[in-house]
Amino acid sequence: MERTQYAGLIDESYEGQQVTLFGWVQKRRDLGKLIFIDLRDREGLVQLVFSAANSESALNLAEQMRSEYVIKVSGVVKARSAKEVNPDMKTGKVEIEVSDATILNKSKVPPFDIADGVEASEDLKLKYRYLDLRRPEMQRGLILRSKITQAVHSYFDENGFIDIETPDLTKSTPEGARDYLVPSRIYPGHFYALPQSPQLFKQLLMGAGFDRYYQLARCFRDEDLRGDRQPEFTQIDMETSFMSQHDIMDMTEGLIARVMKNTLNLDVKLPFDRITWQESMDRFGTDQPDLRFGMELKDISDIVKDSSFKVFSGAVENGGQVKGIAVPGGADHYSRKQIDAFTDYIKRFGAKGLAWAKVGADEFSGPVAKFVNDQYSEITTAMDAHEGDLLLFVADRSKVVADSLSYLRVTIAKELDMIDPKKFAFLWIIDWPLFEYDEGDQRWVPAHHPFTMPNEGDEHFLNEGENPYEAHAQSYDIILNGLELGGGSIRIHTRELQEKMLKALGFTPERANAQFGFLLTALDYGFPPHGGLAIGLDRFARLLAGSDNIREVIAFPKNSKATEPMTEAPSPVADKQLEELYLNVTKKDKE
RNA sequence: GGUCCCAUGGUCCAGUUGGUUAGGACGCCUGCCUGUCACGCAGGAGAUCACGAGUUCGAGUCUCGUUGGGACCGCCA
Numbered sequence: 001m002e003r004t005q006y007a008g009l010i011d012e013s014y015e016g017q018q019v020t021l022f023g024w025v026q027k028r029r030d031l032g033k034l035i036f037i038d039l040r041d042r043e044g045l046v047q048l049v050f051s052a053a054n055s056e057s058a059l060n061l062a063e064q065m066r067s068e069y070v071i072k073v074s075g076v077v078k079a080r081s082a083k084e085v086n087p088d089m090k091t092g093k094v095e096i097e098v099s100d101a102t103i104l105n106k107s108k109v110p111p112f113d114i115a116d117g118v119e120a121s122e123d124l125k126l127k128y129r130y131l132d133l134r135r136p137e138m139q140r141g142l143i144l145r146s147k148i149t150q151a152v153h154s155y156f157d158e159n160g161f162i163d164i165e166t167p168d169l170t171k172s173t174p175e176g177a178r179d180y181l182v183p184s185r186i187y188p189g190h191f192y193a194l195p196q197s198p199q200l201f202k203q204l205l206m207g208a209g210f211d212r213y214y215q216l217a218r219c220f221r222d223e224d225l226r227g228d229r230q231p232e233f234t235q236i237d238m239e240t241s242f243m244s245q246h247d248i249m250d251m252t253e254g255l256i257a258r259v260m261k262n263t264l265n266l267d268v269k270l271p272f273d274r275i276t277w278q279e280s281m282d283r284f285g286t287d288q289p290d291l292r293f294g295m296e297l298k299d300i301s302d303i304v305k306d307s308s309f310k311v312f313s314g315a316v317e318n319g320g321q322v323k324g325i326a327v328p329g330g331a332d333h334y335s336r337k338q339i340d341a342f343t344d345y346i347k348r349f350g351a352k353g354l355a356w357a358k359v360g361a362d363e364f365s366g367p368v369a370k371f372v373n374d375q376y377s378e379i380t381t382a383m384d385a386h387e388g389d390l391l392l393f394v395a396d397r398s399k400v401v402a403d404s405l406s407y408l409r410v411t412i413a414k415e416l417d418m419i420d421p422k423k424f425a426f427l428w429i430i431d432w433p434l435f436e437y438d439e440g441d442q443r444w445v446p447a448h449h450p451f452t453m454p455n456e457g458d459e460h461f462l463n464e465g466e467n468p469y470e471a472h473a474q475s476y477d478i479i480l481n482g483l484e485l486g487g488g489s490i491r492i493h494t495r496e497l498q499e500k501m502l503k504a505l506g507f508t509p510e511r512a513n514a515q516f517g518f519l520l521t522a523l524d525y526g527f528p529p530h531g532g533l534a535i536g537l538d539r540f541a542r543l544l545a546g547s548d549n550i551r552e553v554i555a556f557p558k559n560s561k562a563t564e565p566m567t568e569a570p571s572p573v574a575d576k577q578l579e580e581l582y583l584n585v586t587k588k589d590k591e
Numbered sequence: 592g593g594u595c596c597c598a599u600g601g602u603c604c605a606g607u608u609g610g611u612u613a614g615g616a617c618g619c620c621u622g623c624c625u626g627u628c629a630c631g632c633a634g635g636a637g638a639u640c641a642c643g644a645g646u647u648c649g650a651g652u653c654u655c656g657u658u659g660g661g662a663c664c665g666c667c668a
Contacts, residue, residue, distance in 0.1 A: 027628075034625035051625065067618090086628055109619060112602055119603055123660055176668035196668085223667045348594090348664060440665080449668050505668095560661065 008044020010091050014077040019096065021046070022104075024134070025069045026114070028062070035062040039073065039096075040114075042139055047086070047095040048073055058101040068107035068114060068131075074100040122551075127565040129556055141553045144263055145541040149216060151262040152236055155255050161212040161238065166201035168194055168218065173515060175450065177221035180231070188582035194220035197534060199449060200519055202239040203491055206530035207522045214238040216537065225560050227549045228483065228539055232558075236486070236540070239532030245474050245490050249274070249428060252478065252486075252533055256426065263544055268426065272478070276431040285323075285406030287432075290482025291425040293418040297323050297405050298383045300393070309371030311355060315395035322395040323402075324355075325409055326383045330390025331358035333416065339392075342408060346394070349403035355393040359385050368393075410482060421546065427479040431455070434471040435504070443506065444468075448475040450505055451498070451519075453490040453531070459497060468504040478535070480543055488533025495523040 004019035023041035035050040050062035054075065065071060075098040086092030111128055112120035116137045125132040132138055156163070172179045172193035179193035195201075198217045205213045217237040225231065236255075240248060253270050260266045273291070280289055283296045301321045304312040312322045327334070343354040357364035359380060363373050372379060385391055394404045413419055434454050436447045446452060454461065454471045461471035475489035492498045498520060502512040513520065541553035551557040558564050578585065 029627050029630050030624085031627060031630075032624040034627080036627050036630085038628075047628070049626085053625090081626090084626060084628095089628075092628085109601065113618075121598095121602090121660070124602085173668090177666085199668095221667060224665085226667085227662085229667070436668095438668095446668055561659090 006043035007039045007041045007046040008091065010046045010077060010094060010096070012079060012093055015079050015094065017077050018074065019077055020072065020074045021048075021096065022072050023070070024107075024114075025065050025067055025071060027067070028065055030063070033059070035059060036095075037062060037065060037071075039071070040134075042143075044090055044136070046091040047089070048075070048098050049078075049095050050098050050101070054097045055099045055101075058098045061101045061103060062098075065103065066107065066109070068110055069103055070105040070107070072102040072104055073098045123559065123565055126551075126557070126559055129566050133555065138552065141541070141545045141547065142555060144545050145537070145553050147263045148259050148537065148541055148544070151259045152214075152216065152255065155258045156212075156214040156238070159212070159251065159254075161214040162210050163215055164205055164210065164213050165215060166195070166198040166205075166217065170195050170201075175515075177223050180220045180222050183581040183583055185580055196221050197235060198237055199451065200516075202237060202532060203451065203519070203530065204522055206239055206241045207525070207527045209241075209528075211241045211528075212238075213240075213532075217534075225558065225562055228542070230538065230550060230554060230557055231562055233550075234537040236535040236537050237532070238488075238534070239530060241528040241530045243531065245430070245476060245531065248488060248490075248531055248533055249476055252488075252535075253426075255535075256478075259540070259544075260424070266424070268424065272426040272428055274428040274430055277429055277433065278431070280429050281402055284409065285402035285404075286482075287429055287477065288479045288482055288484045289406075289427065290410060290413070290419070291427055292420055292423045292481060293413045295325050295327065295409050295413060295418070297325055297402075297409070299323050300379055300382050303375055303378050303382060304372065307371055307375075309355075309368060311353065311368075312371070312393075312395050320395060320397045321401055322393055323405055324383060324391050324393035325405055325412075326359075326385035327390040327392065327412055327416070328386075328418075329388050330412070330416075331388050334390055342392070342411075346404035346407060349407065350400040351394050351396055351404045353394075354404070354408075355395065357391045357393075359387055359389045359391060361387050364391070423481070424543075425479075425481055426485075429477045429479060430475075432473045432475045432477075433469075434458070434461075434473040435469045437469075444504070446505065448473060448487065448489050450501055450516075451489075451491045453492050453497075462497065462500040462504055474531070476533070478533075480540070483539060483543065484536075485540055485543075486533060486535030488531065490529070490531035493523060493527045493529050495520050498523060 002020065003022050005014070005021070007021045007023045010019065021039060023039040026038040026040040026045055029036040033052060037048040037050065038045045039048050050059045052059055073096065075096040077094050078097050080093055080095055110131050111124060112118055112131070114131060114134045116135055118135065133142070153163070169182060169192040172181060172191060177196050179196065182192040182194065184190040184192060197219050198215065202213055202215070215237045217235045218232060219235050220232050222231060223229070240251070243251070250271070253272055257268050257270055260268045277287055280287055282299070283289070285297050299321060300323065301316050304322050305316040307313045315322055339354065339356055346354060355368045357366040357369050357372060363369065363376055379385070383391055392405070392408055394401045433447050434452060435444045438445045453474045455474055458471040460466060461468045473489060475487065477487035478485045492501060499509070499512065502516065538550040538553060542550045545553055547553060556564065556566070563570065
């Protein structure tokens, strides 16, 4: 007999009907000659009643049932009497009087409870991922993700976008993240790389005239993991021809609005705020600010440039700056010990110290008070500070100041509960620098990627004799709640400009050709102006699900050591496989 | 590559200054129970204290190392 309905969807409308249900035993409550079982499927729970009055044989079977047994039951849906109703249960007004039952499969005792809020180690949950995924909150996460992708498909389809797949076996590029390599059996010593993104392919699709492309693209980057980073992830990837930066941003906002509506039934206000990269750095010290709370960074360099406090005046003198945040009500909340802990933490950003002062009615208190009390009113006005606030200042190079204060701003906001968890704060960051300096490698690298179009009027910076690093870019990042959700740019579509760009990045013409020759050649053949954007699907789903780790919206993720405890990937392979690929494995020293 | 943290029945934890039989909750097993829904009651089983050395009369506890895991920095065009 076919299933009548999901267990979790049985309600009063089924009263009196004969139903057949399939599912797992969530919980058995054995009262002797009366047994209750909560039956679970992906839609929820419903209570089954076994008694001799309904069926002696079913009651006998129910005595054998244990947690996670898979069963099939038939019976009549009965309304519960007033005092039997369970108001905490979606199906709590009804129950099933079971007349026929079958145990379809038994289960060992699971290694952890299949219930929301279970506290088992991440490792154990990943090893038994299929059990972890039975938990309602995990199912909700993946169902939400499916709703997102459905909304993406329908939105793009309605707007004339074409879904096109690009290769997973592609060419390695030493730029950017470390590639996952796949050895070629047919060409010994040659390797494919898994794509870090379909960037060049989607541009070439524009060259092919498809005009509007999208794809839910799998991407691979062999870098260390974080809570919001997995080695393989999915991008909502799109590219268009003949559209301006603002056209693309509008199109993206429509997409986001559709997703928010179809998943959480939220109406988001359009358009999103758009601020320049410089403004973001000035106000928040980061290019991905969280707008759900204030506590913005304020610059007091001009006020304290002649201060007797050498830390302040010296920093300004050396071309640095003095900035700070005003922690509302922080004067009483933070002890000297906690402030010292902040000081220690920001040393990793290069900060030499953290100056602080508590705001009194007409003077400061704290170690630096005596140096700044003369400028009480100027500083409190500039800081927008009030009595009882705690002022935290960092005086250093602008990058150190920005890194330190942006960290403190977010950390303190979390500690003081200044963030409304129900809020979704979307924001565009526009007008990025075209290049940024990599202090580790001591060289200029693209802020976005090497195919990004300079701002209109900035192209000349790439000419011989000019400083390309002053150029700004037609690129845009979309930020949600202080996290980079995605980003994109208008791309270079002429060979001449692309060659200048690569030259500015230190490519010789030979290397440029070896690496990107196919693109340069394509640009010679009537390539249209184009641009696009990609959104991190996993991060988006995670934020909408309210999770703090993207693992919760990925069915089979890797752990923080990039392994998968269930299948135990990665694993060694047979010598024969290595031989076929002409590979030798060099053991690490300790082995 | 670096820093910090964790490892005790199936699960999550407690374990004092190093000292008798390693404790609790949940889960599991047996029995009783016809209105439970965190069912209740009675009883029971279940531990290589991650692994290996060391210190000590004595180590779950202290030291060193190893392994596994978590978080962060670097890294992620």
